[in-house]
Amino acid sequence: xxxxxxGLAFEDIETIGRxxxxxxxxxxxxLEMFYTEFFQPDTRRYIVAEVDGAAVGYAxxxxxxxxxxxxxxxxLPRFEGQGIGRAMLTELLDEARRRGAETVxxxxxxxxxxxxxxxxxxxxxxxxxRRKYYRDGVDAWVMRLVLAPAEGTA
Ligand SMILES: CC(C)(COP(=O)(O)OP(=O)(O)OC[C@H]1O[C@@H](n2cnc3c(N)ncnc32)[C@H](O)[C@@H]1OP(=O)(O)O)[C@@H](O)C(=O)NCCC(=O)NCCS
Numbered sequence: 446x447x448x449x450x451x452g453l454a455f456e457d458i459e460t461i462g463r464x465x466x467x468x469x470x471x472x473x474x475x476l477e478m479f480y481t482e483f484f485q486p487d488t489r490r491y492i493v494a495e496v497d498g499a500a501v502g503y504a505x506x507x508x509x510x511x512x513x514x515x516x517x518x519x520x521l522p523r524f525e526g527q528g529i530g531r532a533m534l535t536e537l538l539d540e541a542r543r544r545g546a547e548t549v550x551x552x553x554x555x556x557x558x559x560x561x562x563x564x565x566x567x568x569x570x571x572x573x574x575r576r577k578y579y580r581d582g583v584d585a586w587v588m589r590l591v592l593a594p595a596e597g598t599a
């Protein structure tokens with residue numbers, strides 16, 4: 446199976462909303478949130494992973510000053526475990542570096558070891574726990590990565 450990554454287009458948003466409901470049944474973003482994010486390209490970048498022309502994953506980052514925040518990342522269950530998550534996170538971290546970020550933070554459910562392990566492999570460390578952060582009462586881990594400078598900018 447091969448996949449490609451590209452920037453999120455306005456026309457993708459309804460599809461991404463459907464993926465969101467499938468991937469995050471208790472914490473899904475309303476569709477308006479994706480539109481709001483989409484229309485802030487100065488501080489946001491969203492990408493879509495495609496297989497055979499269909500969106501199977503998406504991810505986004507916000508960068509303000511020197512701090513980046515991974516807003517979301519998800520891959521449909523039948524396409525997991527094939528490197529799409531890793532590729533999207535790599536792309537978002539590259540984008541964060543290009544935009545001058547020095548640190549990256551994210552929140553992840555305390556009961557989501559798979560995502561935590563993905564982040565840990567990139568060097569993210571848990572720095573804080575937000576008690577009962579999610580709608581169903583589950584804690585959030587706040588994880589942080591200190592970025593190495595982009596090549597050629599040191
Ligand atoms: C977390 C998530 C984005 C990872 O996406 P993915 O495409 O499966 O990730 P990858 O295929 O790049 O795999 C990442 C790592 O997980 C490992 N992995 C593969 N299958 C796995 C499995 N069944 N269980 C645990 N780890 C697995 C891979 O070996 C890979 O390790 P590596 O980077 O050392 O090679 C995806 O599982 C997902 O969308 N989960 C539901 C939504 C979610 O929880 N999002 C995160 C919110 S904070």
